[in-house]
Amino acid sequence: MITLNHYLILGAVLFCIGLYGALAKRSAVAVLMGIELMLNAVNINLLAFNRFLTPDKMVGHVFAIFVIVVAAAEVAVGLALVINIYRDRSTTMVDDFDWLKW
Amino acid sequence: MSWIDYAWLIPVFPAIAFVLIVFVTKKVRMLSALTAIVAMVLSLIFSLGVLFQVLGSHITMETPVEYSIPWLSVPGVHITAGVLIDPLTAVMLAVVTIIALLVEIYSVGYMADDEGFSRFFAYLSLFTFSMLGLVVANNYFQMFFFWELVGLCSYLLIGFYFYKNSAADANKKAFITNRVADFGFMLGIFFLWLVFGTFNFQELAEAIHHYENVGFLTLAAILVFIGPVGKSAQFPLHVWLPDAMEGPTPVSALIHAATMVAAGVYLLARGFVLFHAAPTALLVVAYIGGFTSLFAATIAITQDDIKRILAFSTLSQLGYMVMAIGVGSITAGMFHLTTHAFFKALLFLGAGSAIHAVHSNSIFDMGGLYKKMKVTTWTFVIGALALAGIFPLAGFWSKDEILLVTKEAGFTGLYVIGSFVAFLTAFYMFRLIFIAFFGEKHSDHHAHESPLTMTVPLIILAVFSVFVGFIGAPFVEHGFASLIYFEHPHHAEPDYGLMITSTIIALAGIGLAWLLYGKKAYDPEKLKQRFLPIWTLLYNKYYIDEVYQWFFDNVVMNIGAAFKWHDRKVIDGIADGFSALVRATGARLRFVQTGNLQTYALVLFAAVVIVVLWMAVPALGGM
Amino acid sequence: MTNPVIFWLIALVVIVSGLMVVLLKNIVHSALFLVVTFVGVSATYVLLQADFLAAVQILVYAGAVSILLVFGVMLTVRGDIKSSNLFNRHKLSGGVVALALFLIVERIILKTEWVLSKNPAPESTVGPIAEAMLTKFVIPFEVAAILLLVAMVGAILLAKGEGKPQ
Numbered sequence: 003m004i005t006l007n008h009y010l011i012l013g014a015v016l017f018c019i020g021l022y023g024a025l026a027k028r029s030a031v032a033v034l035m036g037i038e039l040m041l042n043a044v045n046i047n048l049l050a051f052n053r054f055l056t057p058d059k060m061v062g063h064v065f066a067i068f069v070i071v072v073a074a075a076e077v078a079v080g081l082a083l084v085i086n087i088y089r090d091r092s093t094t095m096v097d098d099f100d101w102l103k104w
Numbered sequence: 105m106s107w108i109d110y111a112w113l114i115p116v117f118p119a120i121a122f123v124l125i126v127f128v129t130k131k132v133r134m135l136s137a138l139t140a141i142v143a144m145v146l147s148l149i150f151s152l153g154v155l156f157q158v159l160g161s162h163i164t165m166e167t168p169v170e171y172s173i174p175w176l177s178v179p180g181v182h183i184t185a186g187v188l189i190d191p192l193t194a195v196m197l198a199v200v201t202i203i204a205l206l207v208e209i210y211s212v213g214y215m216a217d218d219e220g221f222s223r224f225f226a227y228l229s230l231f232t233f234s235m236l237g238l239v240v241a242n243n244y245f246q247m248f249f250f251w252e253l254v255g256l257c258s259y260l261l262i263g264f265y266f267y268k269n270s271a272a273d274a275n276k277k278a279f280i281t282n283r284v285a286d287f288g289f290m291l292g293i294f295f296l297w298l299v300f301g302t303f304n305f306q307e308l309a310e311a312i313h314h315y316e317n318v319g320f321l322t323l324a325a326i327l328v329f330i331g332p333v334g335k336s337a338q339f340p341l342h343v344w345l346p347d348a349m350e351g352p353t354p355v356s357a358l359i360h361a362a363t364m365v366a367a368g369v370y371l372l373a374r375g376f377v378l379f380h381a382a383p384t385a386l387l388v389v390a391y392i393g394g395f396t397s398l399f400a401a402t403i404a405i406t407q408d409d410i411k412r413i414l415a416f417s418t419l420s421q422l423g424y425m426v427m428a429i430g431v432g433s434i435t436a437g438m439f440h441l442t443t444h445a446f447f448k449a450l451l452f453l454g455a456g457s458a459i460h461a462v463h464s465n466s467i468f469d470m471g472g473l474y475k476k477m478k479v480t481t482w483t484f485v486i487g488a489l490a491l492a493g494i495f496p497l498a499g500f501w502s503k504d505e506i507l508l509v510t511k512e513a514g515f516t517g518l519y520v521i522g523s524f525v526a527f528l529t530a531f532y533m534f535r536l537i538f539i540a541f542f543g544e545k546h547s548d549h550h551a552h553e554s555p556l557t558m559t560v561p562l563i564i565l566a567v568f569s570v571f572v573g574f575i576g577a578p579f580v581e582h583g584f585a586s587l588i589y590f591e592h593p594h595h596a597e598p599d600y601g602l603m604i605t606s607t608i609i610a611l612a613g614i615g616l617a618w619l620l621y622g623k624k625a626y627d628p629e630k631l632k633q634r635f636l637p638i639w640t641l642l643y644n645k646y647y648i649d650e651v652y653q654w655f656f657d658n659v660v661m662n663i664g665a666a667f668k669w670h671d672r673k674v675i676d677g678i679a680d681g682f683s684a685l686v687r688a689t690g691a692r693l694r695f696v697q698t699g700n701l702q703t704y705a706l707v708l709f710a711a712v713v714i715v716v717l718w719m720a721v722p723a724l725g726g727m
Numbered sequence: 728m729t730n731p732v733i734f735w736l737i738a739l740v741v742i743v744s745g746l747m748v749v750l751l752k753n754i755v756h757s758a759l760f761l762v763v764t765f766v767g768v769s770a771t772y773v774l775l776q777a778d779f780l781a782a783v784q785i786l787v788y789a790g791a792v793s794i795l796l797v798f799g800v801m802l803t804v805r806g807d808i809k810s811s812n813l814f815n816r817h818k819l820s821g822g823v824v825a826l827a828l829f830l831i832v833e834r835i836i837l838k839t840e841w842v843l844s845k846n847p848a849p850e851s852t853v854g855p856i857a858e859a860m861l862t863k864f865v866i867p868f869e870v871a872a873i874l875l876l877v878a879m880v881g882a883i884l885l886a887k888g889e890g891k892p893q
Contacts, residue, residue: 004734006843009775010836012738016745016768018829023749025706025821026814031799032754033702035761038792039745042768045780053775055841057848060859064867066780067856070787071871075878077792081799082885088803089888097815100699706817706824713827716835724834 009050017043030084030094034077041073107153108169112187114150114197115236117143118204122229125222136222137212140229144205147236151197158194165190165589170242170306188242188305191587192438196239196370199445200363202568204232206561207358210453213557214354214460220264224352227264231257235363239370243303244293247371251289251331254364255282261359262351271350278344285334285341292327295320296378309377318382325378325385329392332368336422339396343649345419349411349465353456356411361418361452362445369425369441373434376590380432390430394518397423399646401528405535406642409465410455413536417491418448420525424506427518432590433509439576439584440506443498446572447490450565454484457554457562458540467536472545476552479559481541483566488537490569492530492610495603498573504606505576508599523609530613538621734774741767754804754812758797765789776848779856 016039023036045066052062088094121143129135163169172186208228215224234253241247255278263275297303299320300311315321332338337345348360359365372379372389379386400419407413421444428437457480462470474481490497493504503526511519553559576584578598586593619625632639641647698704744767747760765788772781804811849855860868 004731004774006841007836008734008738009771011833012741012771014829014832014836015742016764017832018825019742019745019749021709021828022821022825025702025709025824026817027749028813028815029754029804029811031796031803032749032757032812034799035748035757035796038761038788038796039748039764042765042784042788045784046768046771046775049772049775049777049780053777053848054843056846057776057844058846060852060855063777063780063852063856064859064864066777067783067860068867068871070783071875074787074792075874077795078882079878079885081795082882084799085802086885086888092805094803096702097700099701702815702817702821706821709828710824713824713831716828716831720831720835724838 006050006054009046009054013043013046013050015043016040016046028095028097030087030096030099031081033096034080034084037080038073038077041069045069107150107157108163108189109171110150111154111189111197111240114147114154114201115233115240117146117150118229118231118236119233122226122233125226125229130222130226133221136225137208140225141205141208141212143229144201144208144232147232148198148201148205151194151201154189155194155198158189158191159587163190165192168193168306172242175246183245183303184243185246186242187240189240192370192373192434193239195438195442195588196366197236199366199442200232200235200239203362203445203449204228204235204358206564207354207362207449207453210357210456210558210561211352211354213555214456215352216555218352224264227257227260228355228358231261231359231364235367238367242305244296244305244308244375245303247374248286248290248293251335251367251371252286254367255279255286255335258282258348258359258364261355262348264351264355268350274344274347274350278348281341281344282334285330285332288327288330288333292324292329292331295324295327299324305374312377312381315381318384321378322382322385325382326388328375328378329372329385329389332371332426333392334368335371336365336368336426337396337419338368338392338423338426339399340648342396342400342419343652346412346415346645349409349415353411353452353459356415357449357452357456360415361448365418365422366425366441366445369422369429369437372426372429373438373588376429376434379429380590386430386432388430390427390515390518393423393426393428393430394515394521395423396420397427397525398521398528399423401525401532403642403645404532405528406639408467410458410467410470410536410540411452411465413467413532414448414451414455417451417529417532420529421448421491424503424522424525427522428506428509431510431513431515431518433506433513435576435585435589435593436502436505436509438588440502442584443490443502443569443572443576446565447487447498447569450483450487450562450569451491453558453562453565454480454487457558458484460554460558461552467540470540471543473541477554479553479562483559483562484541485537486566486569488533490573492533492614493526493606494610494614495607496570496573496577498569498571500603500607501573501577504599504603505578507606508602511599511602523606526606527609527613530610531617534614534617535621538617542622737767737770737774741771752810752812753808754800755797755808757812758793758800761796762789762793765793777852779852 020036020039020041020043023039024033025036027033027036048062048066048069052059052066056062084094087099091098118140121139124139125136129139157163168188168190170186170188172184174182175185176183208225211224211228215221218224231254234250234257238247238250238254241250259275259279262278263271265271266275293303296308299315300308302308302311312321330341334341345360345365349356351360379389397420400416400423404413404416404420407416421440425437425440425444428434428440457477458470458473459465461473461477461480464470486497490499493499507519507522507526510522574583620628620631644650741764744760744763748757748764751757751760765784769781769784769789772778772784800811
């Protein structure tokens, strides 16, 4: 019997894998990939909650759709930024992005 | 129309004049003077109206007229601003307004060439407002308020020539000395308020009447007395008054001779019920007064600055008044205050006239003025005779009254001191006159008589100085003694023995001065050499200023240095320490800001883990 | 209900391919495994009876997003492609934080008592979603549309570069 907990833990695993990628990869594109994994994990959670707690309401679905919308927008803008930075600095390694200080 | 109902207007006129001069007429000199004088005339009319109404009605010391409006009202404290009219107030109002008016008229001539002409009249108006407000006050709080205002005006006027260092120093000295005294006064009235819950004179009088704790009353009375010690320049807070002569001479006449310094004596009379209930405090008052009178008179005989001689004479006379009140007679004290106001104002204005002509304050620079300045000379002589107490001038009656009450009250020591001071007074006044007015011309001055605005007030004051004493002369029915008294009128029988003695003493003083300085039977310079140590001591005013300076330099400055050290090192040290700590921490923590996005994210999530863990521990049951 | 074996298989695929995305050194390979992960997640949606979302997932993620990412890789990566996706200095500490977060979340999930619903899920979700989107959530729906438009304009503007009209 597969319960809510299985899905939630699957989501948690995927989230933490994505988090690890976002934290520990050098490439900006890889960081974006990690973030996509995290968003997917969130969607799994939303749909699992919707399925097991309120199957007759579509709130989880609607929310997941919004997450996908935001994710799509984020990837588009994020990649545009990466390209812009690359054009400026000839690198996409996040390590080299250290302008966020004093 | 009842004058008394409109008595509150008396202080208001000069206040309006002050505002008008400051904001409207400042640029037009004569208009400023006119504004001030018109306001003073109105005040004078109302004051005389009040005086005559008091004389003509049944208002006595026991049955004053009082009315007031709420001033400051918070839970527990209700302070009123009001008017208390009794004979004491009425007489004081009349004295203040008459002198103030004459001084203002005189100032039109004296200050004619001065840059600060309008400012001077503004200050004078502000001063009269304060003084009159003080006089009509019906409670200690209002009195204290005006008392401070009077002190402020004194400060402003002493420092009138603020561009002179000596004037700036003198006004600071006056202000600070008065602050010390006012603090005592303030403590005193707050003590009274704490116990009796009121500032009102009449309510306090009633309450004190039924109060038993003499020790407390003594403490409160002595604290209150510290106020007059400062304002009336009694020993040991007298130091400011001689220096106050830095102000323009009319100011010295008005404030530092006739009226403001009398405020202390007036306060003692007004609050006499308190002192009466505390005999020890009264004794202190009497001896401080007696000592000051002797102390100042001895200094006066050696000084050579005409205004300083008069200033020490004022100190001495104030000592007389305080002593009279101290031995229990506000009648004698107030009587002497009244007569003294006239002849001392006269003397100061006369001195001003002489200074105006000679452009020097030193009596040795004058000399021979009697040929050029007849009016000034003879009015000055009248003032000096009145001050010396020569029959039948004003000072004779009031000084005799004081000596009489002192003798009757059993203070033989003070009586002897008083008599000796009378001798000294006659001596130093005529020393001044013989040197400055009748002596040889010492310097190349082209003295000429002062303009009419200056001589007319002198003549008027001279007339007053001659005749004002009769209001309190022993043979006058319903005179001063039946007007101002405490509890019951004390009509002294004329003591002819005492009168004759004091006249002889005064004449002896004059005679000695004549011998030394008029006839030059004995060279004063030799006398000076012979008693050089004493002369030096007196000339330097017993080194009181130096003692204070030493005390200030060595004690106050060291205490201040200790506090400064504490402030700089401990208080600031704590504050600076915190800022240094923050700065040092920041300098280290700065490197946390790597600018690396992923480091930030890592820290963020690590913090999330910690926070969630902390919050989740109860839910997880300790795991 | 679904067969547990299917769930475990899908879960295995999702987790292993997710790990590959993160651990592989070649970023193109990572991108490929990312597609596998997206498809696996889409299968999970099917198991959760979210057929519409499963389709959207395939379309948006496996189709559009991954293509975009590959474009990004193409446009930016230089040098040796075999070591184009290395770890930074947070390799260990990042792993510790991620693991710690997982352990906490896992404990919390297992400790929580869920209030499960017995109601059946609708056969097809498209209709109810459409109804919800166009009635109750119509404002967020419109806002999302604007967001997409703004993101599109912004992305074009950023990628185009400044000051060089072409």
